[in-house]
Amino acid sequence: MRIGQTIYLDHQATTPVDSRVFAKMSPFYAETFGNPHSADHVLGWESSQSMETAAATIGELIGADDDEIIFTSGATEANNLALLGLGRRAAGGGRRRVLVSATEHKCILAASRVLSEQLGYEVQYLPVDAQGFVDLAVLEQELSKDVLLVSIALVNNEIGTIQDISAITELVRASGALLHCDGAQAPCAIDMRAMTTLADLLSLSAHKIYGPKGIGALYVRRDLQAHIEPLIYGGGQQGNLRSGTVPVPLCVGMAEAVRLLNLAHSQSEREELRKRTAKFIGRVQDLPWQIHLNGPEISRRHPGNANLRFDGFEADNILRVLQPGLAASTGSACTSGIPEPSHVMRAIGLTADQANSSIRFSLGRETTSENVEEAVALIGDALGRLSRADLRQPA
Known part of the structure; x- marks a missing residue:
């Protein structure tokens, strides 16, 4: 949406x-x-x-x-x-x-x-x-x-x-x-x-x-x-x-x-959301950078969840450049602003740098295929701008 x-x-x-x-x-x-x-x-x-x-x-x-x-x-x-x-x-x-x-x-x-x-x-x-x-x-x-x-x-x-x-x-x-x-x-x-x-x-x-x-x-x-x-x-x-x-x-x-x-179409709505999320993940991973999915395969996760790791980039930098075009987050809204790696990411074995390069995108029932394509384009543009400005992760 x-x-x-x-x-x-x-x-x-x-x-x-x-x-x-x-x-x-x-x-x-x-x-x-x-x-x-x-x-x-x-x-x-x-x-x-x-x-x-x-x-x-x-x-x-x-x-x-x-x-x-x-x-x-x-x-x-x-x-x-x-x-x-x-x-x-x-x-x-x-x-x-x-x-x-x-x-x-x-x-x-x-x-x-x-x-x-x-x-x-x-x-x-x-x-x-x-x-x-x-x-x-x-x-x-x-x-x-x-x-x-x-x-x-x-x-x-x-x-x-x-x-x-x-x-x-x-x-x-x-x-x-x-x-x-x-x-x-x-x-x-x-x-x-x-x-x-x-x-x-x-x-x-x-x-x-x-x-x-x-x-x-x-x-x-x-x-x-x-x-x-x-x-x-x-x-x-x-x-x-x-x-x-x-x-x-x-x-x-x-x-x-x-x-x-509880309506009868809820399960089909979840499956449609899962397909849209899978499409989003695939399109982002097609971008010319090292981008990985954190967590389980799409069939064993929340149908709208796409937690992606952008190796070599700081998630905060990506989200900043994406404004105001795209709203996503580095993790739980209840911990936003806390300057430490996500405890969830560390618990699944990620390093501090890997945790800090991860963004949670979460799609919803009103997210359209057009939104997905536009979001992928915005992410690609943001990564390109950061690469050219050499604003990835600090040494």
């Missing part, structure tokens, strides 16, 4: 709000605006019903019931509630270890450090292979009866790796530990309807699926809810797990985004 003069290829950072989502949300700002926790009048009842309907729709995405969906401000809060909520309630028990994959989102890594530094848990980081897949042999070896929780993202936010969650679940269940999955990037990549049979806790985000920013959800298995300590205290909303007035317009928007994902 094109926004003004910019071709937008950063959909894993955020997606535009779908027009159908925006239309569904609008009445809840000016018409059906009652507080969903106001139990004494019809406007409150209407908002409460809309909130419950939204939770039920989101539950359908993963096979959960509406009372197992806890609305949060986004996936970061959901991830924190999963790790810290469970860890705080279980503190002092016999299960004192937590296993986390080395390529998790920064909010998971930060929360796991809190578990270690403030609550005394032993946190171990699971290695991944060169394509970003968790080493199942190491996972099996590390699992024991003292492991409380394993946290592994379904789909990586930088290189798009889709984990073999069925195999992971089998190992985790055999040990008696719980499994949390960061699913923020997953709905646009995989069918999630059976996910509640695989994960005990699952985090979701609306703005990664063409919904609004500021809203996400945590699936918490019903029998596990008593074992979660809330992060936010107050009026006891959402079963005492997350106090505060639930933002009904945002919940409705997230639900509509989920409903659109």
